[in-house]
Amino acid sequence: MKYKKRIILFSLLFVIFIIFIVPGALADSSCLDCHEKLSAFNETEKLFNEIRVKHLARDVSCSLDCHAATLDKFAKSNYEQWTRSKHAQFNVSCESCHGGNPGSDIKDEAHTGVRRSSDPDSTVFYRNVPETCGECHVDELNQFRDSKHYQRLKALKQAPTCDTCHAPHEFKVLNMSEIHGMCSNCHNPDMRIAPLDVPDMAIASLEDAERLNDEIKKAMDAIKFAKQQGEDVSEAQKDLENAESIRDQLPVLWHSFDLAQFESVIDSGIEAARRAQMDSDTPAATPSTPGAGAMLSLAGIIAIYLLLRRGKG
Known part of the structure; x- marks a missing residue:
């Protein structure tokens, strides 16, 4: 009963945190106050964004005379995109990338230092x-620098x-x-x-990275079984921790885009995971023939019985 009460209490505290604390942490950002009120993101604007990114990749700036209305719609949609991002979950707001003064609700002051993404001096x-x-x-x-x-x-x-x-965003x-498509x-x-x-x-x-994860799971199961058998798993545990460390660094290592090195690191992780499996391997007991013990016991009883009868005779 006490356990259920604790769960209910923690759930209520979490709800209070989400409803009151998180919005309060973002309340001082004029970026969010302004962009939240603007129009929602749509597929047309998303398509335009993709075209615009291709332009920028070739140092071709969009003409504001031509695209002013569409650019305005796109700018208004950024908040909608951001709200679905990990940045939003961790309170990383507009000024972290674009600069500006989120403490001001005056447009010009709020955008101080903010440059268009087509400007070579812009942070974006x-x-x-x-x-x-x-x-x-x-x-x-x-x-990535490498x-x-x-x-x-x-x-x-x-x-x-x-x-x-x-x-x-x-x-x-x-x-x-x-x-693959990218x-x-x-x-x-x-x-x-x-x-x-x-x-x-x-x-x-990436498939090999998944294979590493599978080998780690096998190693964990093997170590768990060995512990239950009273075996020393200290060496196996070290190998497992090594494999887990390699797995955990893969997302960062990916950004070097050196696939040969990436594969080499994965292979070392798989080897460590397999060593952990071998180090924790408990030899299986040789199974006895079903009923052999009972048959020997029965034979012994019969032999004793026959000896007793012969003695009486």
């Missing part, structure tokens, strides 16, 4: 995006950057099929960006 200009994201995602930036993507980006060439894959994480945008026979088999290699690497 496509070549500057990695450093902007890297203010928080330090490890990912360090890996990639060919980053080298091409800094050489003023067309190349993918953070929001190419993660989508501005949504900051989504691509699934396996989406990654890589294929550049690594294809028409674009002639080698190696052409990158999309397939990327999927193979």
Whole structure:
């Protein structure tokens, strides 16, 4: 009964936190106050955004005379996209990327220092995006700086950057099929960006990462069984922890886009997980023949009975 009361109490506290505390933490941001009131995101604006991103990738700025109305609609939709993002969940608001003064409700003051994404000095200009994201995602930036993507980006060439894959304002994480399609945008026979088999290699690497996770689960089960048998699992536990550490660093390592290195790290993780399975392996007892003990006992009883009868005779 006490346990149920605790669950109810914690549930009420969580609801109070979501309803009152979280909105209060965001209440001082004029960015959210303003953009929340603007029009919702729609598919037409999403299509326009994709076209605009392609323009920016080629250093082609949109003409405000031509696209002013559409640009305005798109700007109004950013809040809607952001509300569905991980950034929203962790209270990372507009000024973290765009700059500005969220403490002011005067438009000009609120947008102080904010530049259009087509401006090379903007924090969200496509070549500057990695450093902007890297203010928080330090490890990912360090890996990305070692990639060919980053080298091409800094050489003023067309190349993918953070929001190419993660989508501005949504900051989504691509699934396996989406990654194949994304890589294929550049690594294809028409674009002639080698190696052409990158999309397939990327999927193979991600499948191997899943295989590592499966081997870790097997190791955990083996160690659990060995513990139940009273076996020493200290070495197996070390190997398991090593495999888990390798698995946990894979999302960051992915941003180097060095698939050969990525595969090598996965292989070392799989080896560690399999060592954990072997180290915790408990030899199975040799099964006895069903009924053998009973048959021997019966034979002994019969022999004693016959001896007793012979003695009486």
